[in-house]
Amino acid sequence: MCFLPISKEDMRERGIDQLDFICVTGDAYVDHPTFGIAIISRMIEAAGFSVGIIAQPVSDEDFMKLGEPKKCFMVTGGNIDSMVSNYTVALKKRNDDAYSPGGRGGRRPDRAVTVYCRALKRLFPDKEISIGGLEASLRRFAHYDYWSDSVMPSILIDSGADYLMYGMGEVTLTQMMNGFKAGLRLADMHDLRGICYLTKPKNTPIGAVQCDSYEIVRDNKRAYAKSCKKQYDEQDEVYGRTIVQRHGDMMLVQNPPQRSVTQEEFDYTYELPYMRAYHPVYEAEGGVPAIKEVEFSITHNRGCFGFCNFCSIALHQGRRVQTRSEDSVYNEAVMLSEKSNFKGYIHDVGGPTANFRHPSCEKQEQSGLCKGRKCLAPSPCKNINADHSDYIRLLRRLRSIKRVKKVFIRSGIRFDYMLLDKSGAFLDELVEHHVSGQLKVAPEHASNKVLDYMGKPHIEVYEEFEKRFYASTKKCGKEQYLVPYLMSSHPGCTLKEAVELAVFLKKHNIRPEQVQDFYPTPGTISTAMFWTGLDPYTMEPVYVPRTAEEKAMQRALLQYFLPKNKPLVEKALIMANRRDLIGFGRDCLIAPTERGKTEKREGRKAAAKNSNMKKAENVNNANSRAARAGEGKGQNGKKPISKRQGRARKP
Numbered sequence: 029m030c031f032l033p034i035s036k037e038d039m040r041e042r043g044i045d046q047l048d049f050i051c052v053t054g055d056a057y058v059d060h061p062t063f064g065i066a067i068i069s070r071m072i073e074a075a076g077f078s079v080g081i082i083a084q085p086v087s088d089e090d091f092m093k094l095g096e097p098k099k100c101f102m103v104t105g106g107n108i109d110s111m112v113s114n115y116t117v118a119l120k121k122r123n124d125d126a127y128s129p130g131g132r133g134g135r136r137p138d139r140a141v142t143v144y145c146r147a148l149k150r151l152f153p154d155k156e157i158s159i160g161g162l163e164a165s166l167r168r169f170a171h172y173d174y175w176s177d178s179v180m181p182s183i184l185i186d187s188g189a190d191y192l193m194y195g196m197g198e199v200t201l202t203q204m205m206n207g208f209k210a211g212l213r214l215a216d217m218h219d220l221r222g223i224c225y226l227t228k229p230k231n232t233p234i235g236a237v238q239c240d241s242y243e244i245v246r247d248n249k250r251a252y253a254k255s256c257k258k259q260y261d262e263q264d265e266v267y268g269r270t271i272v273q274r275h276g277d278m279m280l281v282q283n284p285p286q287r288s289v290t291q292e293e294f295d296y297t298y299e300l301p302y303m304r305a306y307h308p309v310y311e312a313e314g315g316v317p318a319i320k321e322v323e324f325s326i327t328h329n330r331g332c333f334g335f336c337n338f339c340s341i342a343l344h345q346g347r348r349v350q351t352r353s354e355d356s357v358y359n360e361a362v363m364l365s366e367k368s369n370f371k372g373y374i375h376d377v378g379g380p381t382a383n384f385r386h387p388s389c390e391k392q393e394q395s396g397l398c399k400g401r402k403c404l405a406p407s408p409c410k411n412i413n414a415d416h417s418d419y420i421r422l423l424r425r426l427r428s429i430k431r432v433k434k435v436f437i438r439s440g441i442r443f444d445y446m447l448l449d450k451s452g453a454f455l456d457e458l459v460e461h462h463v464s465g466q467l468k469v470a471p472e473h474a475s476n477k478v479l480d481y482m483g484k485p486h487i488e489v490y491e492e493f494e495k496r497f498y499a500s501t502k503k504c505g506k507e508q509y510l511v512p513y514l515m516s517s518h519p520g521c522t523l524k525e526a527v528e529l530a531v532f533l534k535k536h537n538i539r540p541e542q543v544q545d546f547y548p549t550p551g552t553i554s555t556a557m558f559w560t561g562l563d564p565y566t567m568e569p570v571y572v573p574r575t576a577e578e579k580a581m582q583r584a585l586l587q588y589f590l591p592k593n594k595p596l597v598e599k600a601l602i603m604a605n606r607r608d609l610i611g612f613g614r615d616c617l618i619a620p621t622e623r624g625k626t627e628k629r630e631g632r633k634a635a636a637k638n639s640n641m642k643k644a645e646n647v648n649n650a651n652s653r654a655a656r657a658g659e660g661k662g663q664n665g666k667k668p669i670s671k672r673q674g675r676a677r678k679p
Contacts, residue, residue: 029301031059032069033080034309035093048077048208050097052148054106054113054140054163055127055318056310057083059303062322064161065104068201070300072102075205083307084128084135091147099208100156103144103189105163107318109549110140111175117545118576119175126321129313138175141167145187156214158204159183160193165344166551168194168224168282169259169273170242172252172559174548179246179559182273182280184226190214192224196330196345198297200286221265222286226278233270233281237262241274249560250567256556257400257564263343266396288331288350295356298327324364325376325438328357328422332380333388333403334442336472337483338518338546338554341380347397349384354422358429365431374432377423378439383446383454385418400565404444405485406476414448420457427461437462443469443493444485452496459500463508467497470513473521474532481520481557481570487532494536512538516582517573518546519557523604526582530597530617531609533586543586545579588617595621 033039034057039047049072053065060066065081072079080094106113106127113125113136121133128135137143141163148157167183184192191214193200200222207217218225239245239255246252255273262268263285271282289297304323306316331349332341341347357377364370376382387393388403389411403409426435437458446455458467471490473479479486494510501508514533516526533540548555557563557570573579581603584596597618601609609617 029303031057031081031303031307032073033078033094034083034307036095039080039094042078044078046096046098047080047094048072048098049079049100049102050082050094051079051102051104052082052085052091052144053104054084054110054136054144056129056135056316057081057307058127058316058319059305059307060319060322061298061300061302061304062325062327063107064197065102065106066302067297067300068102068104068160068197070302071198071201071297072205074300075202075209077205077208085144085147088147088151091144091151096152096155100158100190100214101148101152103141103148103157103159103164103187104161105140106136106161109163109166110136110138111173112547112549114138115175117547126318127316129310129316131314131317139163139186141183141189142187145189149188156191157187157189158191158193158214159187159189160197162340162344164189164192165194166340166549168192169239169255169271169280169551170245170252170275171550172548172555173550174555174558179242179252181242181275182224182226184224184280185242185275185278190225191217193222194224194282194344195222195286196289197222197286198289198293218281219283220286221283224280224282226275226280229274229277229279232272232279236270236272236281239271239273242276243274250562253556253560253562253564253567256553260343260553260564261399263346264396264399265346265348266392266394267399268396285346288346288348291351291353294330294350294352298352298360299356321375324370324374325378326357326360326364326374327379328352328377329379329381329384332384333397334381334405334445335402335483337481337557338515338552340549340552343551345380348392349387351385354418354425357422358425361426361429361432365429370431372431372433374426374435376436376438377426378437380440381442381445382437382439383416383419383441385422386413386415388412402483404442405483406480407485408444408448412445412448414445414450416446416449416451416454416457420454423457423462434464435462436464438464438468441467441469444489447489447493447496455496456500456504459497459506459508460504463506465507466509466511468511468513469493472513472515473518473525474529475521475525478518478521478525478529481563482515482518482554491536512540514540514543514586516543516545516586517579519554519561519570519572521573521582522571523578523581523585523600526585527601527604527606527609530585530588531615534588534615534617539589540586543583545583585617594618 051065051069069079085091123133124131125133141159145157164183170181173180203220239258240251244251245255262271265285265287268284273280306319310316329351331345333347335342335347472482472484474487476486548558558572561572563570581596581600584593585600587593588597610620
């Protein structure tokens with residue numbers, strides 16, 4: 029077992045004159061199944077082909093160092109979109125990159141897939157290129173690009189690639205390898221599911237769902253929102269149809285989604301001969317930090333029927349949950365426990381959502397997941413099957429391994445799904461055995477209005493979970509805490525809702541160490557809301573926080589307790605008409621500043637002055653009315669006058 033070739037010298041040692049496939053990636057070369065390129069390259073190898081890796085190329089020499097492949101190039105931006113990797117949500121350049129040697133940024137270019145493909149097309153003009161991975165998958169249609177603040181065409185247009193595998197590519201790749209064995213080229217394999225390609229409009233498949241063209245959605249936000257809905261509505265392997273979108277004189281075609289992997293196929297993928305380490309060439313630079321989080325973690329599932337609007341999983345991995353077998357996961361845990369640097373701790377047994385081990389309901393196999401609806405939000409579907417017995421059995425078996433001291437769960441837990449399990453057994457099991465002092469959960473917000481735009485359950489569900497978690501923790505005699513993930517400035521969130529969240533945090537004694545501004549990444553429903561100001565599923569207007577100042581205020585409200593945030597918090601509370609939260613009361617978020625105290629005193633003085641002036645005005649008005657009423661009647665007239673009025677009239 030060894031790493032795949034990364035140089036001509038490696039090829040010579042293996043007796044390879046020309047590689048069948050060359051994989052180009054924006055990550056450092058880490059041969060571990062949590063890296064998509066590792067899975068793809070090992071599956072190519074297992075299919076009987078030779079394959080090499082070019083990681084983070086910069087110069088022409090880098091792209092040419094393995095020569096020209098016999099079949100094609102396979103290109104990915106890496107495990108993370110290159111723009112998200114390179115820039116913060118405030119559009120500031122990042123200095124770090126966990127997927128690069130030494131954790132230093134600057135090793136992958138902006139829009140890595142496009143940069144790599146253009147270089148390859150220039151150097152190898154006759155060689156086909158297939159692209160895949162997160163960056164390519166989420167940019168397959170015309171999409172809003174936050175970094176240029178514009179709608180960009182499909183990445184197939186910009187990159188010049190010939191073929192795009194979207195989603196999780198194992199099944200599509202296997203079919204592709206069979207096609208290559210039969211002597212086909214990528215251009216001959218346009219019938220595979222799970223792929224996109226460009227063609228002349230005259231070749232447009234009959235019966236396809238048509239989105240408005242790139243040119244229309246670029247200039248018309250309502251058209252963009254409607255196209256977003258169409259794209260999501262067809263992302264089901266049972267009923268999903270071909271989607272087409274015109275780009276100038278070419279037609280983008282997305283074939284229906286590929287079927288999910290079977291459990292046997294899933295097991296096979298994760299049991300290939302990975303080195304489970306970064307390549308030794310990075311040792312001098314301090315290695316690749318990303319391996320630390322996954323080296324002793326185990327993936328047991330993929331897919332998520334939670335379907336949050338700001339998450340890309342539904343468009344990439346899909347909503348259907350797929351799982352590895354208990355034996356496969358157990359064998360991996362045993363293998364990890366036998367490594368020389370194993371300290372007794374399995375850091376995670378999870379996936380996109382750790383506590384999903386089966387479909388949300390029974391009808392999915394035949395009918396697919398409900399179009400335009402969510403299984404858990406805003407309230408759970410009556411057909412949902414909330415059962416953790418399989419996951420509990422798996423975790424207990426892992427805990428029984430001789431050298432394993434502790435098995436933690438650090439990837440996402442759906443607490444709303446957990447509460448639906450009437451047995452309640454998993455919560456107790458989780459608290460007693462699988463929490464490392466803190467459990468990360470994702471309520472995301474406290475305003476139900478905002479949570480509806482996020483596609484999350486209402487905050488009352490989190491409050492119920494919080495109560496049960498601490499009751500269970502107390503019962504087992506441990507001191508453990510919840511660490512909530514929270515998001516500011518999501519579409520639909522005004523300062524009013526941001527203040528509502530801050531009040532919730534104060535009430536629940538939550539002081540988040542980190543908060544996240546909403547990041548409009550390509551392809552999500554929330555990003556469509558951000559760009560268009562419309563909810564794609566209702567076409568109703570949605571408020572969008574856009575200015576740097578408002579985003580800063582919303583973020584500061586989540587950490588209202590930090591002294592540095594006080595000026596912003598005070599300004600936000602005043603703008604939101606919540607001066608009642610400035611003071612020394614139990615429910616107040618901040619104490620008044622000296623400026624605030626002065627303004628308050630001046631405000632009281634002004635109010636008192638206004639009050640006195642109002643009283644005087646009322647008296648004058650009364651005198652005027654009385655004077656008019658008594659004209660020509662004297663003191664013996666029918667209408668009596670006041671003593672003051674009498675004195676005023678007395679000579």
